[in-house]
Amino acid sequence: MKSADIAVGVFTSALNLHERALSVQNTWLRFFPNGYLVGGWYNDPALKMIALGKDVGEDYHSAHRKQFLGLIELYRRFPDAKWFFLTGCDAYIFPAHLLELLDTYDHASELFVGGHCGAAQIDGERIIYPIGGPGFALSGMLVKNIVDT
Numbered sequence: 001m002k003s004a005d006i007a008v009g010v011f012t013s014a015l016n017l018h019e020r021a022l023s024v025q026n027t028w029l030r031f032f033p034n035g036y037l038v039g040g041w042y043n044d045p046a047l048k049m050i051a052l053g054k055d056v057g058e059d060y061h062s063a064h065r066k067q068f069l070g071l072i073e074l075y076r077r078f079p080d081a082k083w084f085f086l087t088g089c090d091a092y093i094f095p096a097h098l099l100e101l102l103d104t105y106d107h108a109s110e111l112f113v114g115g116h117c118g119a120a121q122i123d124g125e126r127i128i129y130p131i132g133g134p135g136f137a138l139s140g141m142l143v144k145n146i147v148d149t
Helices: 013-027 060-079 095-102 140-147
Strands: 006-011 035-039 049-053 085-089 116-122 125-131 136-139
Touching: 006 060, 006 095, 006 136, 013 035, 013 095, 049 136, 060 085, 060 125, 060 140, 085 140, 095 136, 125 136, 136 140
Parallel strands: 006 035, 006 085, 035 049
Antiparallel strands: 085 136, 116 125
């Protein structure tokens, strides 16, 4: 598998752009051509980022929305990606290890690799969402079925 087979979303906020997010962009994220920093309303043209809009937020509590909307945007940009990997700007990923791990799974199946699930109240509704310190990966087939539903 090549690094271009993975669409990567690194969730961040305006508060972290010039320390953590910049460090991510200048280290491990540069190995993924389809990798982006994903934020709320703030956009810095010096960074390779996706700004999701004013309704998303720029704080810790906006992470759920950023994950879901960021995943949709990554799928829109890279519908043929074999994998979608999501993590925060406080993680460090070893690209070769991630490629090796994901290559052992079938991206054409509906798979969720890594992480665990949490729950939150969003707009008065209880939402179950994936979380996980070092990140988690969703197969291309799983994301296709989530987004196309």
